[in-house]
Amino acid sequence: MKRSAAKPFVVGIDLGGTKILAAVFDHRHRLLVREKKSTKPELGADAVLNRIAECVNEALAVSAVAHSSVAGIGVGVPGMVDTRTGTVRVAPNLQWQNVPFAKLLGARLRIPVTVVNDVQAGTTAVQQFGAGRTLRDFVCMFIGTGIGGGIVLGGQQYRGSAGMGGEIGHMAVIADGGPKCGCGNRGCLEAVASRGAIVRRVIEEMKDGRKTLVRDLCDRDPRRIRSRIIAEAYLEGDKLVREIINDACEYVGIGAANLINVLNPQAVILGGGLIEALGDKMLPRIRKSAWRHVIGATSERVNIIDCGLGDDAGIIGAALLARPPVK
Amino acid sequence: MKRSAAKPFVVGIDLGGTKILAAVFDHRHRLLVREKKSTKPELGADAVLNRIAECVNEALAVSAVAHSSVAGIGVGVPGMVDTRTGTVRVAPNLQWQNVPFAKLLGARLRIPVTVVNDVQAGTTAVQQFGAGRTLRDFVCMFIGTGIGGGIVLGGQQYRGSAGMGGEIGHMAVIADGGPKCGCGNRGCLEAVASRGAIVRRVIEEMKDGRKTLVRDLCDRDPRRIRSRIIAEAYLEGDKLVREIINDACEYVGIGAANLINVLNPQAVILGGGLIEALGDKMLPRIRKSAWRHVIGATSERVNIIDCGLGDDAGIIGAALLARPPVK
Numbered sequence A, B: 001m002k003r004s005a006a007k008p009f010v011v012g013i014d015l016g017g018t019k020i021l022a023a024v025f026d027h028r029h030r031l032l033v034r035e036k037k038s039t040k041p042e043l044g045a046d047a048v049l050n051r052i053a054e055c056v057n058e059a060l061a062v063s064a065v066a067h068s069s070v071a072g073i074g075v076g077v078p079g080m081v082d083t084r085t086g087t088v089r090v091a092p093n094l095q096w097q098n099v100p101f102a103k104l105l106g107a108r109l110r111i112p113v114t115v116v117n118d119v120q121a122g123t124t125a126v127q128q129f130g131a132g133r134t135l136r137d138f139v140c141m142f143i144g145t146g147i148g149g150g151i152v153l154g155g156q157q158y159r160g161s162a163g164m165g166g167e168i169g170h171m172a173v174i175a176d177g178g179p180k181c182g183c184g185n186r187g188c189l190e191a192v193a194s195r196g197a198i199v200r201r202v203i204e205e206m207k208d209g210r211k212t213l214v215r216d217l218c219d220r221d222p223r224r225i226r227s228r229i230i231a232e233a234y235l236e237g238d239k240l241v242r243e244i245i246n247d248a249c250e251y252v253g254i255g256a257a258n259l260i261n262v263l264n265p266q267a268v269i270l271g272g273g274l275i276e277a278l279g280d281k282m283l284p285r286i287r288k289s290a291w292r293h294v295i296g297a298t299s300e301r302v303n304i305i306d307c308g309l310g311d312d313a314g315i316i317g318a319a320l321l322a323r324p325p326v327k
Helices: A045-062 A101-109 A118-128 A189-193 A195-207 A227-235 A239-263 A273-293 A310-322 B045-062 B101-109 B118-128 B189-193 B195-207 B227-235 B239-263 B273-293 B310-322
Strands: A009-015 A019-025 A031-038 A070-077 A080-082 A087-091 A096-099 A113-117 A138-143 A147-153 A156-158 A267-271 A303-306 B009-015 B019-025 B031-038 B070-077 B080-082 B087-091 B096-099 B113-117 B138-143 B147-153 B156-158 B267-271 B303-306
Touching (some): A009 A045, A009 A310, A019 A045, A019 A310, A031 A045, A031 A310, A045 A070, A045 A101, A070 A101, A080 A113, A087 A101, A101 A113, A118 A138, A118 A147, A118 A267, A118 A310, A138 A239, A147 A189, A189 A195, A189 A239, A239 A267, A267 A273, A267 A310, A273 A310, B009 B045, B009 B118, B009 B310, B031 B310, B045 B101, B070 B101, B070 B118, B070 B310, B101 B113, B113 B118, B118 B147, B118 B267, B118 B310, B138 B239, B138 B273, B147 B189, B147 B239, B189 B239, B195 B273, B267 B310, B273 B303
Parallel strands (some): A070 A113, A138 A267, B009 B070, B070 B113, B138 B267
Antiparallel strands (some): A019 A031, A080 A087, A147 A156, B019 B031, B080 B087, B087 B096
């Protein structure tokens, strides 16, 4: 299981509460093959680990890369991670606590496993391959099931004094109540502007009998609603979805403005599946909302931009962090 | 006008929209004498400069320190400052634009003048003499006419890529409207939780006929309402003031929580006149509100504390920044 520079390939995994994404990268970090599987966290950690291993095996088979040519596997996990031991300390969406992830997955695949926080992985990708390439100070907002944030200051990722920073999804933007958030509070940005929040609102309105194309697009099964379906309905002119997405843009803009007011970065960089699918529609609205809430002359100098990596930021960054250091 | 180590004294000035505070410090940076004067910005920059010079002259006279023994004067200004040239670029509360402050005040007093942003001055004081002495990562919240923020990361003040960061008073905490802020937006933290916002609300409620001790304490002249009067009414059990202060604590707590969620500092440190007067009453409420909005385990490691310098943080820090470097 020793890493070796003679092994040119790496695998990146983005472990989400809904889906597992795995990809194989060559020696120049070009993405060769991408595989996807549902996570099914309700089956328990062992079953999820097996599904991850299957996903990796499939990706390697399709790309015709032997396990023995893979230098390492990097996994981005939505939770708190001990990168030294490869243990997942807490991952709420997976309902995991103290899972010795690197050990368990390494044993299944006989390849060294590196475990990192998913947002940290995505931020690394944006920094090295995305819109943050030429910037020293920026903030990433990844809009998915939740809203994660990566802060880069002076070219370094900043995670706070105890490594708990970047929780931009839990900035309170509606102080007097607001919808309940997964974290237990009310009025968090995540509770009003994440893809999760958007889907929840669509489902509620559907239950209340509101007309929407989403009903047919998801075959009347709300569990099937993904970013792609939301985007399709939006692009078809669905009134309900447009209303909900526009509200979300308003809130994301406020979140971006708060970060700009406090940190004055060079850019706020947006990523995640919804931005990949609807970025060109959402970004102008997000900017408009942000500029209304940014103070003074700051706005002139700050860009709000797409990360340029779509939903792949997580796998690109995780794979990068698994690459053995160049000697 | 050359600085010399043979001149042991420095003067610190906190220039606010309401009052000018000047103090003389000895060679060990002990505060000898503090003088105060109203600012009267409506009289124009020249008049304000004369008032500052008078305030300094009085302070020097009372402390029996000769002008020739003063190494420098540091002035904290509520606005954007070009520290290199000593020019105040914009100071909204004073309605100043491009005032060559250091030159004009230096000519009046024949002592070298250093101009800094007031919040930067306060943060420097907290870092060197206040509750931030032993900390590497902390955020200051100065609650006054507005709400200013100082961010210290890795022992260094962080002002953002264009020096415009730290505007924590303009985080939007009420996304859907909220009271109008001086910056033109709605729902900013400053618009609901600054001393300015508190006084405005007291005055409105008084106009609506609500009973409050403030009416007598300010001799029925609302322009006389200061932190001290608010504090007195609070301590006397005034129902209206308690209600308004408690609401403000709720919002300050949310602002602190947002900063903790994003930056995960070691501490959030509170300062300003209102905290000096009512800190022991307000801090427990601010903490309670913050812990309700902080995500995960972060709260266990983050302190929310008084800066320990009262309203003097500004003059202490400004004077410190005027001190010639030790050879």
